[in-house]
Each structure stands twice: as C-alpha cells, then as structure tokens.
Amino acid sequence: MDTPEVPINLEIDPGPVPIIIDSGRSWARIDFRELWDYRELLFFLALRDIKVRYKQTVFGITWAIIQPFFTMLVFSLFFGRLAKIPSDGVPYPIFSYVALVPWIFFANSVSQASDSLVGSANLISKVYFPRIIIPFAVMLSGLVDFFVALSLMFGMMFYFHIIPTLQVIWLPGLLLLAIVTALGAGLWLSALNVQFRDVRYSLPFLIQFWLFVTPVAYPSSLLPEPWRTFYGINPMAGVVEGFRWALLGTTTAPGSIIAFSAVFAVVFLVSGIFYFQRMEMTFADII
Amino acid sequence: MSSPAIRVENLGKQYRIGGRSGGYSTIRDTLTDAFLTPFRRLKALAQGYGASDAPEIFWALKNVSFEVQPGEVVGIIGRNGAGKTTLLKILSRVTSPTEGRAQLFGRVGSLLEVGVGFHQELTGRENVYLSGAIMGMKKQEINRQFDQIVAFSGVEDFIDTPVKRYSSGMYTRLAFAVAAHMEPEILIVDEVLAVGDMAFQEKCLGKMSDVARSGRTVLFVSHNMSAISILCPTAILVEEGRIRFQGQSSETIARYIDLMRKTSVSQFDRRQDRRGNGLLRINRLYLNDYEGKVVDALPCGTGVRFVLEYAAADPAAALTDVSVVLMVASGATRLFSFISEVSGDLFQNLPPVGRFVCQVDKLPLMPGNYDLHFLCFVGRQLVDKIMFAWPLVVSDGDFFGTRRLSNNRDIHGSLLVPHSWSLESSQQDLQNLEDHR
Numbered sequence: 001m002d003t004p005e006v007p008i009n010l011e012i013d014p015g016p017v018p019i020i021i022d023s024g025r026s027w028a029r030i031d032f033r034e035l036w037d038y039r040e041l042l043f044f045l046a047l048r049d050i051k052v053r054y055k056q057t058v059f060g061i062t063w064a065i066i067q068p069f070f071t072m073l074v075f076s077l078f079f080g081r082l083a084k085i086p087s088d089g090v091p092y093p094i095f096s097y098v099a100l101v102p103w104i105f106f107a108n109s110v111s112q113a114s115d116s117l118v119g120s121a122n123l124i125s126k127v128y129f130p131r132i133i134i135p136f137a138v139m140l141s142g143l144v145d146f147f148v149a150l151s152l153m154f155g156m157m158f159y160f161h162i163i164p165t166l167q168v169i170w171l172p173g174l175l176l177l178a179i180v181t182a183l184g185a186g187l188w189l190s191a192l193n194v195q196f197r198d199v200r201y202s203l204p205f206l207i208q209f210w211l212f213v214t215p216v217a218y219p220s221s222l223l224p225e226p227w228r229t230f231y232g233i234n235p236m237a238g239v240v241e242g243f244r245w246a247l248l249g250t251t252t253a254p255g256s257i258i259a260f261s262a263v264f265a266v267v268f269l270v271s272g273i274f275y276f277q278r279m280e281m282t283f284a285d286i287i
Numbered sequence: 288m289s290s291p292a293i294r295v296e297n298l299g300k301q302y303r304i305g306g307r308s309g310g311y312s313t314i315r316d317t318l319t320d321a322f323l324t325p326f327r328r329l330k331a332l333a334q335g336y337g338a339s340d341a342p343e344i345f346w347a348l349k350n351v352s353f354e355v356q357p358g359e360v361v362g363i364i365g366r367n368g369a370g371k372t373t374l375l376k377i378l379s380r381v382t383s384p385t386e387g388r389a390q391l392f393g394r395v396g397s398l399l400e401v402g403v404g405f406h407q408e409l410t411g412r413e414n415v416y417l418s419g420a421i422m423g424m425k426k427q428e429i430n431r432q433f434d435q436i437v438a439f440s441g442v443e444d445f446i447d448t449p450v451k452r453y454s455s456g457m458y459t460r461l462a463f464a465v466a467a468h469m470e471p472e473i474l475i476v477d478e479v480l481a482v483g484d485m486a487f488q489e490k491c492l493g494k495m496s497d498v499a500r501s502g503r504t505v506l507f508v509s510h511n512m513s514a515i516s517i518l519c520p521t522a523i524l525v526e527e528g529r530i531r532f533q534g535q536s537s538e539t540i541a542r543y544i545d546l547m548r549k550t551s552v553s554q555f556d557r558r559q560d561r562r563g564n565g566l567l568r569i570n571r572l573y574l575n576d577y578e579g580k581v582v583d584a585l586p587c588g589t590g591v592r593f594v595l596e597y598a599a600a601d602p603a604a605a606l607t608d609v610s611v612v613l614m615v616a617s618g619a620t621r622l623f624s625f626i627s628e629v630s631g632d633l634f635q636n637l638p639p640v641g642r643f644v645c646q647v648d649k650l651p652l653m654p655g656n657y658d659l660h661f662l663c664f665v666g667r668q669l670v671d672k673i674m675f676a677w678p679l680v681v682s683d684g685d686f687f688g689t690r691r692l693s694n695n696r697d698i699h700g701s702l703l704v705p706h707s708w709s710l711e712s713s714q715q716d717l718q719n720l721e722d723h724r
Contacts, residue, residue: 018390018391018392019380019390019391019392019395020388020389020390021377021378021380021383021384021388021389021390021391022383022384022387022388022389023383023384023385023386023387023388038423040420040425040426041420041421044416044417044420044421045417045420047417048406048409048413048417051408051409051413052406052408052409055408056408122403123403123404123421124381125376125381126381126399126400126403127379127381127397127399127403127404127421127422128379128380128381128395128397129421129423281382281383282383284376284381284382285302285382
C-alpha cells in the first residue's frame with residue numbers, strides 16, 4: 001500500500017516546451033495553437049470595439065442602418081430614377097440596398113483594419129500577443145453592424161413583397177466570402193500602414209475606386225459574357241451579385257463569378273497572412 | 288541536472304539610427320532610394336568610402352548571455368540607455384533580436400508598462416478583463432481573482448464607472464492591480480513600481496516581494512537600488528548593451544555606483560544618460576579654490592567655488608528665469624543640495640555662454656569621495672541634468688583648526704558642522720546641589 005510511486009519519466013521528461021526567441025524570419029510559420037490560446041483576447045478586443053464604437057453618440061447603433069439607408073436613397077434617386085440604370089427586374093431601392101449591406105461592411109472593415117495596428121501602437125510596443133488578432137477583432141466587431149443593417153433588409157423585402165427563395169441558405173457562405181476578402185485587404189493594408197503611412201491617405205480613394213468597380217449601383221448583367229465572369233477577379237463583385245441572387249432571386253446566376261471571386265479572395269487572404277507574418281516581428285521597431 | 292528557466296545566448300539587437308532610416312518611411316522615399324542607391328554606391332566607391340554606405344548602426348545589445356534558474360529573482364541595473372529595456376522587450380517577445388537566441392521555459396508574463404490596453408471609455412470592470420486578456424490571462428483566471436484585484440486597487444465603489452472619470456491615482460492603482468495578479472511562471476518587470484503615492488508604492492513593493500517568495504522566476508529592472516537589494520539576491524549590471532557584471536546584488540550595486548563615478552567623464556556631450564531638453568547645456572564642471580586655481584582635490588575645511596560652464600543652444604534666445612541645482616551625494620545617498628532659486632534669485636537675461644559659480648566658504652564634508660549631480664532649469668522646464676557628473680574628492684585637512692580630525696567616515700559620518708564645545712557651571716547650580724542634600 002505504501003509503495004512509493006516510481007517516477008518513471010523523471011529522467012527523460014523534457015519538461016515544458018520552451019519559448020524560443022531568435023532572429024529567424026521564416027515565411028510560413030503560423031502558430032495556430034497559439035492563436036487558439038489567444039481566442040479570448042480576440043473576443044475581448046472585438047467586444048471593446050463594439051462597446052466603444054457608439055459611445056457618446058445620439059443615434060447609437062442606428063448608425064449601422066443610417067449609413068446604408070441614406071446611401072440607398074441617394075443611389076435610388078440619381079442612378080435608379082434619373083439615370084435609369086436597370087436593376088435586374090427588382091425595385092431599384094432594394095436592388096442597391098442588398099448590395100450596400102455587404103459593401104459597407106467590407107468598406108468599414110477594411111478602412112478600420114488598416115488603421116488598427118497604428119492605432120494600437122502602444123499595445124504593440126509593450127505587450128506580446130499574435131498581432132494578427134488586432135485586424136481580426138476589427139472585422140469581428142464590424143459583423144454586428146452588418147447584422148443590424150441586414151435586419152432592415154428583411155424589413156424592406158417585406159415592404160416590397162419579395163419572398164426569399166431557398167437560395168438564402170447560401171448567405172452564410174457569401175458572408176464568409178466577404179469576410180475573407182475584407183480580411184485579406186485589411187491584413188495587407190494594416191501591415192503596409194505600419195511602415196508606409198501613405199496608406200492612410202490613399203485609403204479613401206482606394207475604397208471609392210473599389211466601389212465603382214463593384215456592381216453596387218448597377219447590375220453586372222450590363223457586361224456581356226465572358227467578361228462578366230472575369231469580373232469575379234474583384235471578389236466583392238461575387239459577394240454583391242451573390243447577395244442579390246440569394247436574397248432577391250435575381251436571374252443572373254452568379255455561379256461562375258463567385259467561383260472566380262472565391263479563388264481570388266483566398267489568394268488575397270493567404271498572401272496577406274504571409275506578408276503580415278513576415279512584417280510582424282518588425283512592427284514594434286518601426287511603428 | 289536542473290534546467291534553467293531563462294537561457295540567453297549571444298543576444299544582440301541592432302537599431303539603425305539617423306535621418307533616412309529612422310522612424311517610418313514613405314513609399315516615395317523607398318522608391319527613390321531603390322533608384323538612387325546604385326548610383327550612391329558608385330559615387331561612394333569612386334570617392335573611396337567603400338561600398339558600405341550603410342546607415343548608422345547602433346547595437347542596443349551585443350553578446351548578451353546569461354542564465355536564470357527557476358525561482359531566482361534577478362535584478363537588472365544600469366544607466367538609462369544601457370539596454371535594459373531592450374533586453375526586457377526581447378524577452379517579452381515585443382521585438383525580435385538581430386542575433387543570438389533566448390529560451391524561456393514556462394509561461395511568461397511581462398509588465399513593461401502599467402495600464403497597457405486600458406480604454407478610457409470602458410468601465411473599470413471591463414478594463415480589468417480587457418487588460419488581463421492582453422497580458423495573457425485567461426477569463427477564468429480573472430474571474431477567480433477579480434475581487435482580490437479590485438480590493439487591492441481600492442476602487443471598489445467606482446468599478447462600474449468609465450475609467451476616464453477616474454483620478455490618475457485610481458487609474459494607476461487599478462492598472463497595477465491587474466498586472467500584479469498575473470500568475471506566470473516567469474515574470475518580467477520593467478521599472479513600473481514608481482507609480483502612485485508612497486503608500487501605494489509600499490504596497491507594490493510588498494506585492495513584488497510576495498511574488499519573489501512564491502517561487503516564481505523574476506527579472507526586475509529598477510533604478511531604485513534599495514528595492515533591488517531588498518527583492519533580488521542577485522543582479523546583473525548592463526552597460527552599453529553588454530553585461531558588465533553578474534553576481535550578488537550588493538556587489539553589483541557597488542559596481543554600478545563605481546561605474547557611474549568612473550565613466551563620469553568631463554566630456555558631458557558624450558553622456559548618454561543626460562536628460563533635459565537641451566535649451567541650455569552645461570559643458571564643463573570644475574572646482575576652483577579661492578585663488579582661482581582649478582583643483583582636483585579639495586582639502587577638508589577649505590572654501591571652494593563650483594564652476595559650471597554653460598552654452599545656450601540658440602545664442603539669440605533670451606533665457607530668463609534660469610536656475611541651477613548642484614547636489615552632493617555619496618553613492619546612492621544624497622547629502623545636500625545647492626539650489627540657486629532657493630538661496631538666491633533666478634538668473635535673468637543670460638548671455639549665450641558663461642559660467643554659473645557656486646561659492647561655499649567652508650565645505651562641510653569629511654575627507655573622502657563624493658559625487659556631484661547637477662540640474663538646470665529654464666522656468667519650469669528641465670533643460671539639462673547629469674547624475675554623477677563629477678567626482679568630488681575631499682582630501683585630509685583641518686576643518687576645526689585643531690589638527691585632530693579623523694577621516695573615518697564609517698564611525699563619524701560624512702558631514703561636518705562648524706561648532707564649539709564649552710563647559711558651563713554656575714553658582715546657582717552648586718547652590719541647588721547643596722539644597723538637595
């Protein structure tokens with residue numbers, strides 16, 4: 001009974017895995033286990049962004065609706081009513097609003113993510129954690145606004161008597177595509193912004209330009225095939241046309257555009273992660 | 288057989304300093320650089336500079352190696368700019384080394400600044416969780432310790448108030464309380480104890496010694512030598528990015544003070560530990576005797592003039608309300624100060640170059656070695672400050688004119704005060720004595 005337990009492993013126990021710090025700058029060293037360990041931080045940072053965003057504002061979370069709603073009104077008046085841009089057989093207001101919901105999520109996420117690292121300079125120069133969490137958290141907090149704006153979308157569908165088809169089950173996949181695209185762009189721009197503050201000044205221009213090459217105010221059916229498929233090089237084209245198809249059942253089946261978009265979004269994200277990882281070690285020194 | 292908790296091998300960190308490569312660059316600079324560099328190289332070769340027209344390189348750390356055993360509490364001391372913070376930043380993985388490597392066996396918590404990640408708009412409660420998570424604490428851990436954290440900080444009543452409404456004292460106390468409840472196996476602490484009021488500092492030191500006794504491995508940077516000697520049995524002296532000495536903390540501290548004295552070269556412009564905005568610089572400090580001769584050592588009990596030569600950065604600037612402070616210290620102990628603003632007036636309309644002269648008729652110091660620090664202010668702003676600026680040597684002398692002065696400072700202390708003894712006994716005293724019987 002009192003036989004002492006023999007510690008068999010004592011001699012060969014290598015102990016805890018040490019943290020190794022060196023100058024190594026390998027390209028592809030993404031520590032997923034570590035990212036998982038820091039999942040709570042991701043959550044807390046996102047929560048912070050959500051709580052802080054509409055502090056001391058009069059309209060609060062309503063801003064998440066005001067922005068797409070008024071843009072939709074302006075678009076409907078100038079593009080729909082005056083320029084008579086076709087809208088694939090659905091009322092122009094809902095045609096543009098369904099595109100504005102993912103677009104504004106994308107645009108806000110990208111511009112906030114770009115400034116996120118520079119805005120967290122104090123954190124970056126004082127504490128260690130995987131830096132990729134910062135732009136990631138921005139993205140996550142943007143989702144709240146997205147869902148608020150989306151809820152108005154369903155209200156508008158009710159108003160225009162549009163019944164969603166079964167295709168609506170594709171919506172989460174399309175949202176994922178928007179997230180991947182925004183994250184890809186956000187990673188590239190945030191890491192670039194640490195070194196080149198030019199990013200900050202070119203960003204409004206870039207977002208505006210991107211809006212024009214995305215079929216938000218006009219349908220992609222204006223383009224003849226095969227050009228329409230190549231449109232998918234801009235992943236947001238796939239997202240926007242996908243949203244229309246899934247929610248409003250527009251007849252332009254966007255399968256080929258989305259396939260193209262998905263490929264380019266992934267390329268964007270993976271290259272963004274690599275670039276970010278490579279620059280990560282120097283952030284504290286140059287920020 | 289036991290493996291160390293921290294093993295550092297040949298660690299080096301290089302920074303590029305100077306105009307072009309410092310700070311952040313713009314794409315335009317990078318592009319023009321890319322185009323022009325080949326031409327610059329050619330030009331440099333032609334002029335015989337060699338191909339390496341490299342930007343100025345500065346090694347903040349070089350060839351640093353040491354080991355810390357589990358449970359050891361090690362102090363790191365050195366002057367400002369010696370590389371202490373760079374070392375801690377590398378070990379906390381905030382920045383990466385240029386060469387060498389370090390291994391840390393265990394969970395690391397680092398505390399380079401108090402209140403990292405605090406957000407003004409959030410409440411105290413929310414900030415505890417956020418800041419805790421940033422420092423690597425798990426939510427469960429924070430839940431468990433939440434009440435202790437709040438009690439330690441003493442802001443119970445305001446825990447659900449946004450921290451922007453806190454006083455700066457409350458803010459720091461809460462921030463430190465979170466950090467103090469981290470439970471890593473290896474704790475890395477930069478000079479953060481100098482926050483809050485005296486009572487809170489005591490509390491922080493107490494908490495630190497609890498941590499030190501709890502068997503955790505601690506690296507602790509401080510300029511507070513008494514804190515180092517209380518908390519850390521051993522210490523490392525860092526100087527110019529290298530380890531100068533590692534051993535018993537009492538000996539390390541002695542060497543640190545020694546180093547401060549020895550390297551207090553007359554060339555103040557080479558001093559890296561200088562503070563102040565530089566509007567005015569003291570370029571030389573020397574001692575004159577009453578004949579106006581420069582002296583190295585001062586006979587005990589003689590008069591002296593401390594001369595501080597200054598030059599203004601901008602000769603055209605009109606400097607007014609200038610004051611100088613000269614401190615006399617013995618190692619870490621300050622003995623007394625000559626403060627021009629207190630003993631006289633502020634200097635007005637300073638000529639662009641000149642000398643501040645402080646005259647002392649009879650310096651009240653025992654024979655031995657002392658240190659001089661000086662500070663210079665224009666208005667309320669510190670323009671120049673050098674600690675251990677000059678070694679003051681007082682040689683044997685006859686302070687009281689009795690030729691009986693010993694020079695044993697350990698027994699008699701360091702200060703001499705002019706005085707006289709006499710014997711008094713009156714007729715009345717004798718009468719009282721008589722009555723008593």
